[in-house]
Amino acid sequence: MIMGCGRVGARVATRLSEDHDVVVIDWNPGSFDRLESDYSGDTVVGNGIDVDVLRDVDVGGADLFLALTDGDNRNLMAAQIARSLGARKVLARVYDATRSDIFGEMGLITFSPTVNGAKRLFALVTKDGEER
Amino acid sequence: MYIVVVGGGKVGYHLTRSLMAEEQEVLVIERYGPKADRITRDLGATVIVGDGAEVATLEQAGAERADVVAAVTGHDEDNLIIAQVAKRRFNVPRTVARINNPRNEFIFSELGIDATVSATQVILSIIQQEIPQHPFVHLLTLQEGGIEFVELQLVDDSPAVGRTINQVGLPEETSVPLFIRDGKPLVAQQDVTLEENDRIVAVTVPHQEAALRMRFLGTGS
Numbered sequence: 001m002i003m004g005c006g007r008v009g010a011r012v013a014t015r016l017s018e019d020h021d022v023v024v025i026d027w028n029p030g031s032f033d034r035l036e037s038d039y040s041g042d043t044v045v046g047n048g049i050d051v052d053v054l055r056d057v058d059v060g061g062a063d064l065f066l067a068l069t070d071g072d073n074r075n076l077m078a079a080q081i082a083r084s085l086g087a088r089k090v091l092a093r094v095y096d097a098t099r100s101d102i103f104g105e106m107g108l109i110t111f112s113p114t115v116n117g118a119k120r121l122f123a124l125v126t127k128d129g130e131e132r
Numbered sequence: 133m134y135i136v137v138v139g140g141g142k143v144g145y146h147l148t149r150s151l152m153a154e155e156q157e158v159l160v161i162e163r164y165g166p167k168a169d170r171i172t173r174d175l176g177a178t179v180i181v182g183d184g185a186e187v188a189t190l191e192q193a194g195a196e197r198a199d200v201v202a203a204v205t206g207h208d209e210d211n212l213i214i215a216q217v218a219k220r221r222f223n224v225p226r227t228v229a230r231i232n233n234p235r236n237e238f239i240f241s242e243l244g245i246d247a248t249v250s251a252t253q254v255i256l257s258i259i260q261q262e263i264p265q266h267p268f269v270h271l272l273t274l275q276e277g278g279i280e281f282v283e284l285q286l287v288d289d290s291p292a293v294g295r296t297i298n299q300v301g302l303p304e305e306t307s308v309p310l311f312i313r314d315g316k317p318l319v320a321q322q323d324v325t326l327e328e329n330d331r332i333v334a335v336t337v338p339h340q341e342a343a344l345r346m347r348f349l350g351t352g353s
Contacts, residue, residue, distance in 0.1 A: 049208065076216075077208070080239070084243070096186060099185065099186070102216075
């Protein structure tokens with residue numbers, strides 16, 4: 001289950017739908033245009049930080065919930081709701097590195113594009129090309 | 133007391149003004165410059181322009197010595213994360229979060245927020261009390277222990293009518309301190325016989341609510 005059908009969400013959804021049952025949630029139906037033509041999952045229009053919306057899509061039955069909107073707090077809240085409703089594994093994208101660490105310590109899987117992007121960029125521009 | 137208010141909208145503004153009138157030490161965190169300027173100008177309050185969900189901003193606000201952090205922006209997701217960061221990173225003893233979508237209330241308390249305030253819920257309760265047929269009304273919730281005050285209105289066919297509180301029997305973790313008859317509050321003795329139109333004020337916990345309704349009103353929902 002993926003919340004947020006931006007560029008990243010749409011790509012991940014399309015790739016995952018090759019081998020898994022995927023549902024993408026976004027409050028803007030126009031965002032589903034970003035899904036590639038071979039996307040085989042479902043789409044749901046709704047607000048992912050509304051408990052009732054996540055219950056309706058049966059987030060508790062999900063093996064994986066990815067919160068990938070462009071709002072750090074929205075992602076962290078949705079991931080925590082999903083976890084409390086029983087999703088087995090939850091991940092939140094968090095741009096702010098400090099907040100990413102704090103909620104990582106609290107048991108969420110967090111992914112910071114800022115930290116990872118900087119690492120990758122650093123590797124590209126230094127001679128050794130090693131990520132550090 | 134040192135209180136950090138995050139969000140300088142209408143709620144934050146008036147909250148700050150009221151706290152200052154009580155001579156509390158207050159600091160406001162507001163993201164939008166012109167709003168922050170207005171609070172400084174009108175109230176003379178200390179205001180930091182910044183994002184209250186960021187650790188650096190809370191640090192600058194001295195959150196580690198705050199007795200209370202109140203997150204009262206218009207966005208539930210921001211209020212939740214601000215309160216969680218304040219608690220987790222700065223050990224703030226009491227965190228308060230404003231809730232706009234009342235359906236989010238349970239998740240906030242489950243995620244460790246000490247107290248929540250939902251204007252929608254408060255107004256809904258007041259309206260419910262004005263509707264005479266509404267037999268069950270939430271009056272107040274004390275978030276820490278999940279303790280709630282509820283009111284039950286007895287009608288002619290309620291199973292509790294004509295019986296004493298003792299005979300009705302209370303569920304576990306529930307007590308009835310008073311009831312209201314003819315508009316007057318009366319201390320609820322165990323042997324008083326209940327009548328139609330009595331309003332029972334009970335203190336209970338959420339998971340005993342259905343049992344309480346069933347005993348007094350004959351219906352669990």
